[in-house]
Amino acid sequence: MAMDPDEDDEQVEWVSYSSAGYGSGEEGLWEDVVPTDSPSEEIDWYDENPIEGESIIEWDAPPCPAPLGIAYLARIGCCDFCLHRLGGRRTDSTGAEGGAALRKEAEKRDPELANLESSIECPTCENLLDDVGNVSKIISSACDGIQFSTMQVGVHIPKDLIEEEDRIRSRYGAPGSKPLKAAFVEEVQTSTSEKVEGIEFVRERPDLMVLIDTLTLRVDVDVRPVFLYGRYRKLSREIPQTRWPCRACRGRDGGCESCESTGLQYPDSVQDLIGKPIAEQMDALDTAFHGMGREDIDVRCLGQGRPFVLEVKSPKKRIPQFDSLLKLVESNAKGRVEIDSLRLSDRKEVARIKQTRSEKSYTIRFKPESIEDPEKISEDIFALAGTMIEQQTPKRVSHRRADRNRVRQVVSVDRVDIVGDEMEMTLRCEAGTYIKELVHSDEGRTIPSVTSIIGAPCEVIWLDVEDVHAD
Ligand SMILES: [Zn+2]
Numbered sequence: 414m415a416m417d418p419d420e421d422d423e424q425v426e427w428v429s430y431s432s433a434g435y436g437s438g439e440e441g442l443w444e445d446v447v448p449t450d451s452p453s454e455e456i457d458w459y460d461e462n463p464i465e466g467e468s469i470i471e472w473d474a475p476p477c478p479a480p481l482g483i484a485y486l487a488r489i490g491c492c493d494f495c496l497h498r499l500g501g502r503r504t505d506s507t508g509a510e511g512g513a514a515l516r517k518e519a520e521k522r523d524p525e526l527a528n529l530e531s532s533i534e535c536p537t538c539e540n541l542l543d544d545v546g547n548v549s550k551i552i553s554s555a556c557d558g559i560q561f562s563t564m565q566v567g568v569h570i571p572k573d574l575i576e577e578e579d580r581i582r583s584r585y586g587a588p589g590s591k592p593l594k595a596a597f598v599e600e601v602q603t604s605t606s607e608k609v610e611g612i613e614f615v616r617e618r619p620d621l622m623v624l625i626d627t628l629t630l631r632v633d634v635d636v637r638p639v640f641l642y643g644r645y646r647k648l649s650r651e652i653p654q655t656r657w658p659c660r661a662c663r664g665r666d667g668g669c670e671s672c673e674s675t676g677l678q679y680p681d682s683v684q685d686l687i688g689k690p691i692a693e694q695m696d697a698l699d700t701a702f703h704g705m706g707r708e709d710i711d712v713r714c715l716g717q718g719r720p721f722v723l724e725v726k727s728p729k730k731r732i733p734q735f736d737s738l739l740k741l742v743e744s745n746a747k748g749r750v751e752i753d754s755l756r757l758s759d760r761k762e763v764a765r766i767k768q769t770r771s772e773k774s775y776t777i778r779f780k781p782e783s784i785e786d787p788e789k790i791s792e793d794i795f796a797l798a799g800t801m802i803e804q805q806t807p808k809r810v811s812h813r814r815a816d817r818n819r820v821r822q823v824v825s826v827d828r829v830d831i832v833g834d835e836m837e838m839t840l841r842c843e844a845g846t847y848i849k850e851l852v853h854s855d856e857g858r859t860i861p862s863v864t865s866i867i868g869a870p871c872e873v874i875w876l877d878v879e880d881v882h883a884d
């Protein structure tokens with residue numbers, strides 16, 4: 414992770430806590446999702462005619478599509494849907510209707526089949542097909558008012574049914590028969606298509622994910638997030654990048670007195686100043702903010718701004734109106750935050766943003782205890798350009814980072830000004846350089862430092878990120 418070193422400890426702790434759930438659980442929840450296409454083997458089977466009128470008693474049936482195989486499935490109570498699914502024969506109609514036709518043919522060959530108990534539960538689907546209409550109704554009403562074009566359907570079927578179905582299918586089903594899961598998903602999709610217009614079923618990156626539990630008939634419809642890439646400039650020294658919960662109540666529901674019931678230590682954040690109006694326009698539940706590093710609360714971020722990806726959670730509208738979004742953010746932030754380069758993004762870019770280590774330019778203002786020889790000092794500071802500095806883990810972050818030395822390059826020193834008894838310098842550094850420490854030396858943990866060059870303690874007054882040199 415390319416954490417920006419100039420960040421506040423507690424903020425980081427919170428961020429790592431709040432992002433702990435990122436991406437987790439997803440695989441677990443959806444590992445059950447089945448591919449919805451299955452092998453379609455075209456096999457010509459020898460059409461064996463059973464002996465007219467012979468009743469079916471205990472015999473070892475051949476697999477479908479042999480008539481005796483179909484008769485066997487009918488006898489053990491397979492429903493029309495499964496008869497067609499496992500029968501391996503072409504019929505004029507598909508699904509249960511096709512299965513009914515196969516049953517009729519089988520009954521013609523063996524009238525006793527017609528006398529079988531019809532109330533028996535289908536051993537290869539436990540009459541799951543009866544639920545298709547109900548399930549698709551739930552899905553279509555859950556989709557109501559949600560803008561989307563693609564859907565992925567996953568289904569959870571109890572393991573014992575899956576195993577029993579697999580046993581019967583592999584022993585008696587025609588080669589290439591569709592497994593129950595895939596067949597059920599297909600039925601649900603067909604039925605849903607009839608209720609919801611213009612829906613496209615996909616197997617990855619859907620707008621909506623539907624998970625059906627066939628045991629409880631619970632249907633979860635998950636609106637997948639929309640990701641927006643942009644760059645932000647932070648023009649205030651009073652707002653954190655991401656939401657920061659109240660120190661007193663740790664942001665618990667309802668907050669406390671000290672945070673005026675907001676649950677927040679700082680009422681505003683870059684995340685919310687950008688995310689709130691966007692969430693509102695897209696009718697979303699919430700946002701998550703993924704920045705390419707971050708700056709301290711009291712540090713501004715200027716230039717082209719810092720790249721970020723905003724994760725818009727559960728949006729009812731998926732197509733952002735970029736022009737009006739920029740204006741909305743602008744009026745909401747009242748000059749404290751600006752954004753541009755807004756475009757659609759994806760989850761992959763979140764990882765890219767998190768991993769990118771980019772050089773940054775900074776301007777830092779500081780006050781040396783004394784300035785003896787201004788010209789010599791300027792010259793020596795300029796000479797830092799191109800050199801490597803050694804930084805031991807700063808005290809302020811030592812409780813959460815391993816204590817070690819790192820070597821970082823000062824890429825360039827672009828400006829050194831002496832303004833009265835204060836100084837200001839602009840420099841460009843390798844990713845991960847601690848800039849405040851480079852100036853005040855952190856009690857000698859950074860070598861060399863501006864403090865060691867000047868030979869007098871330096872107090873940092875403010876810091877700006879002038880630019881993040883990333884794409
Ligand atoms: Zn069945």
Ligand SMILES: [Zn+2]
Nearest residue numbers: 659662669672
């Ligand atoms: Zn509080």
